[in-house]
Amino acid sequence: MAKSFDVVVVGSGPGGYVAAIRAAQLGLSVAAVEDDRPGGVCLNWGCIPTKALLRNAEVVHLVEHAERFGIKVDNVRADYAEAIKRSRGVADRMAKGVEFLFRKNKITLFPGTGTLTSKTSVEVKGASGTETLEARAIILATGSEPRSLPGVTIDEKTVISSNGAVRNEGRPASLVVIGAGAVGMEFADVYAAYGTRVTVLEALDRVLPVEDAEASALVARLFGRRGITIKTGVKVSAVEVGGPGAVVETGEGRIEAEQVLMAVGRGARTAGIGLEGLGIELERGFVKVSPTMETSVKGVYSIGDMAGAPLLAHKAMAEGVVAAEAIAGRTPRPLDYTNVPSCTYCRPQVASIGFSEAKARDNGREIMVGKFPFTASGKAVALGETDGFVKVVADKASGEILGVHIVGPEATEIIHEFAVGRTLEATVEEIVHTIHAHPTLSEAALEATLAALGQAIHV
């Protein structure tokens, strides 16, 4: 006898678990199917454990530079295995949090692999056998997995992905990171802080290629100053495993390293979940969805990484809410995909929203640009974190905030002022009429906006 629910959510990453909880809040009976721990990649192997590692890297950096604060610290020993252990502890705690939230919201968790057998049923293969769940609506949220380069196998020992990097307690003496996106740059930061010789290779012409060119340039310079080798415009033709590690073949020669971290991107997990059987349409490898996250098959929804770019946990969460509300018969507001903040948590942090300056110009907008360096921020100087800036790109005629780019301390927190502003369709005028507390890092947001209007006070 099949168990029956209003909603079955396949995958309990940030998209799936939020969808499940929201659906339960709306009075629906909900089951979640998960082949790993609840919380998905984000919580167990991605966002959260890497943030723990980055915090370790930051502490290492602070201790090493404690003399700048007049603090003498001798015999510093930073044990990488301990960093990984702490990171695992953080992930465990958060995964338990999701389990708690499931119990609290009376969501039934089915451990196992879920496969669609019809548009109203999911077969779960678990350790204790197979069972079928019937559902009025199904939300697919199976996420994504690291991609590799053609012909390169990720063995998670010598050639690792982020999955291996968050688990491996051993730290290589040397590492080549292939791909200078958020994942590559964050791990480069962590390993370098613990003493690994890191080389970052990027095929495009700059690191963090999705960010504003000025942000990329500054981060590359600061990484370089810390001894991280950055090579952009470099195509990797092969990775050969052997000897003490691996050899990376590039157009500019061979680079040897103990390990290679493959950070060239992620691909949707769409195989083996029964999409083909139901004729659920894909588009460029991602599931095609409507603004309410419904697939080409009525009653089957898809959210998160598998449903398309940007592959970000917060975008998945927001989509989970939309899908759950649509299923509950509400009329959710579709996501504004132009207003998703993008955050990289390396040091200094990088955060952005909206158009880069170049993109804004390409769109033919007459723009005004304001930039404020953290060297001019009292709070940043007091913190001893003066690398970076806030840059505001606005429409000249209307004052619309077209894009904001932040490099620097707590950039990923400051960005939300502009996210809220853009949601409310605030213009530069509303930002500059908002009193910002002094001294704060957020003052830089005010000053950069003033600078766009030619009115900055502190530069």
Place this chain on the structure above:
Amino acid sequence: MAVSRVVMPKLSEQMETGKIIKWLKQEGDRVQSGDILAEVETDKADVEMEAFGSGVLRKILVAAGSQAPVGALIGVIGEPDDDIASVVSQAGAGGPAPAAPAAAPAAAAPTEMASRPAAVPPQPRGEDHAARTPAPAAGPTAPARAAAVETAPAARPAPPTEPPGRVKASPLARKIAAQSGVDLRLVQGSGPGGRVVRRDVEAVSTGAGRPAAVAAVAAGAEFEDRPLSQMRAAIAKRMPLSKAPVPHFYVSSDVAMDRGWALREELNGLQGQPKISVNDLVVRACALALLQHPGVNASFQGESIRVFHRAHIGIAVALEDGLITPVLRDAHAKSLGQIATEARDLAERARQRKLRAPEMSGATFSISNLGMFEVTEFSAIINPPEGAILAVGTVRTTPVVTDTGVGVGRRMMLTLSCDHRVMDGAMGARFLQDVKQLLEEPLRLLV
């Protein structure tokens, strides 16, 4: 706080009864000025009935689905501890409630109003000129509006005019609307709670004038329901907002056009000169007169009157399914020839719907000319926030009294509609007198 009587509003001249479609506020609900109390169906349209006063909707006397005669008590607003028994008991009569203490102007509803319809049914009208509505007495009376709530005697009188309703709109939507000349009051908001956001404004500023869908008409049917074109819908929505809240008064003058006509013929006989129309003469005359009478070239701003130093003149152009008013900028600084050339270009592009947004906004004064239809005279509805509009009739030949007897002359009727909040009768009259003089001594238009 006083007890307020909610009465069935008179929403058109013909309206005798109205049906409550539904109450949007229930007994016990607190209502704020501006809240929609109920939807009322009249013979012409479904209308939202808005509350003016604030308090608690204490009693609903006419249930949804039921009819009530105009003026009948249909509900009571008061504070929870107010005694409403005496007010409610009046409802038993079923007929119109006794008139409010202040005598109402004949055609209009009582002057002391605590509520207004959020929209009134479109009046039957021609291009942009109303079939002359029964004129409210030209004087400092309140504008003719339907009243839904009469304030009980003890209450403070409601202000005779109220500030224009606040539109919920994002800052960006406001800026784009201001730049593209979109009237936010006419925009349907799609944001949370009906907030007008950028895309709503952009949809209006780029979508105006989309052709109407043609409804299938069964052969022999007695009538057909034609869907509103976007332009028609905008006009229908805008006109009540133009007419009802703006207290219009009208001044008319018959202008001798003999010399103006002759001058025009002479000018048009010149080689290589743009053809001058009568309307071009009127535009030029108005532009010059507006500089002399800035009080007419002005706009009511709630707390102040904005007086413009430049004359941007809107010229109404009739289209098949509506009208549009392109703006001839800085008309005061342009020669007759320039005006003729520009006006023709604007009208031409208006008909082709090729006007750019800035060309449709920013007028400080408008002119509507129906002379080509041999209309003798008419009065036009002011296009807020402008303060006045001039309605121009045809140039007709008519017997005129001269010094020596009776002769034949060319005459043209001008009727100026004025916003009484901005100006008084004499100001409008003096302006019109100057326009008349400029047209009757047309060489002045050339210098």
